Amino acid sequence: MSQWEGISEFVAAAELESFTRAAQQLSTSVAQVSRRIGRLETHLGVKLFVRTTRKVALTEAGQLYYHHCKQLVSGLETANSALTELQSAVKGKIRLTAPVYFGENELAPLLTDFAAQHSDLELDIELTNRQLDIVEGGFDLAIRLGNLSDSNLVAKKLGTRQMHVCASPEYIAQYGQPHSLAELASHHCLVGSQPYWRFSEKGLHRQIRVDGRFRCNSGHFLAMAARKGVGIAQLPDVYVHQDLQQGSLVELLLPFREKEEGIWALYPEKSFLPHKTKMLLEHLVQGLKGR
Template sequence: MFNWEGVSEFVAVAEAESFTAAAKRLGISTAQVSRQISALETRLGTKLFYRTTRKVSTTEVGRVYYQHCRQVLDGLEEAERAITHLQSTPRGTLRITAPVTYGEGTIAPLLNDFACRYPDLTIDLHLSNNKVDLIEEGFDLAIRLGKLEDSSMMAKRLGTRAIYVCASPDYLSRFGRPDSLSELDAHNCLKGTLDYWRFQEGGKSRNIRVKGSLRCNSGHALTDAALKGLGIVQLPDYYVQPHLDSGRLIPLLTQFTENDDGIYALYPHNRHLSPKVRLLVDYLSEQLQNKPV
């Protein structure tokens, strides 16, 4: 392996034609420069400089060595500039996975905006409600919602989402409004993939088992059923917020709302985040934390 000791000092002296000026340029002592040059000449078995009290100049061998060393250092400087450019202007491919509905409505538009900022990037977005293996399937990042399971993944919290229990005015006029968690047992609760709904009571999370006449793994379908007065739903804001704003759905049991439902970016443990991934995570965090609820 090539020994780099003394090369930077040699080039600095050759260009400055002075040990003192070279030391100042490198931010080290003149004595250190002199020691490095002497060690380099010993290692190469040749004299690189003519030294007089008034001037330092390269020998014939020194001039040849300087030309080669200068090219090598120029290449290293270009490599550093290239890496710096990559960090400030990300390029390459970013593979991201996200849940289907949240990915379509929120993550995809943000990624499109991100791609407009950095046209050298290629975005590969995979929308799935399945928990994919990031390492095995080659993803840089996963967007996950709600309570995180224990895993070997690292997680960064990007923001929060609101979860609402709600029903249509028509349903409430016919069946009444529940004011306590125990009253849910008397209502038609339209279920998703789980048999229970999550609440917060007395500062603690609480799961309440619910029952009803409809079960579906589509939030859009459950929203439609609630709008048509079929029952009560518990759904994230991105399904029901427009209907809450318009009054077509009425929020219920708001005093028991669990207010710590997170949105997370997951990436493999012990893997150093590349600059492009870190830039995307920071961008998503900024956008989602500033997103109006």
């Protein structure tokens, strides 16, 4: 038998001096309480109770055993209460990784608001453009943008982002603007970490290889170069939405704009998520919805 079997029944019966009241407290039957205590006595090789028609009383061995078992049951109850509290409160630590620019400009206000709302929560945030191994790095969450590669991680969609092909009014005045994908070959394209841009043409996904005299793996740099008239860039809205609203950049090739991409939270597959993590995910969904 399990070493724990019958312990809860024994402690309840010892404190209430009754198998009946112990059964009521534990929401079980008197027969079950009697059977489990009987098996416990057989396992231990001692009598724990003296049974009478009106009540039960502890033997000397029972009193000694109760003294130690009470501490075990109390410790288990404390552990269960602590776990319940952890699952119902936003407290503890969340370790998160995200891309640098997106983290600084989109996540920073949301994460700092969340931290201010929950004073018992500890946030450990690592911003990097490298895709770190979540499990090996001990992360609870990783924020990823765009198309996801296959993995055994769980992906929750937090929101969407839109890619924009854009140039400054000065560039357009000097070089004109492309009206077809083929015309990109005759323009100065600002090339990022990938040598191709993504489009949608007649409902089909297309990747167009681009080239130019300015290359950089930083979207921030590419957006700056586009504003200064160096060339045409394809960038997500986090880099250019204000410029497009203010007119310092003009969107090009709108008929070929690809559908919105996902903003994702990835986390290791688990049977359940801690309450603190669920609350943070919901906070990010609501915050990114209003961006």
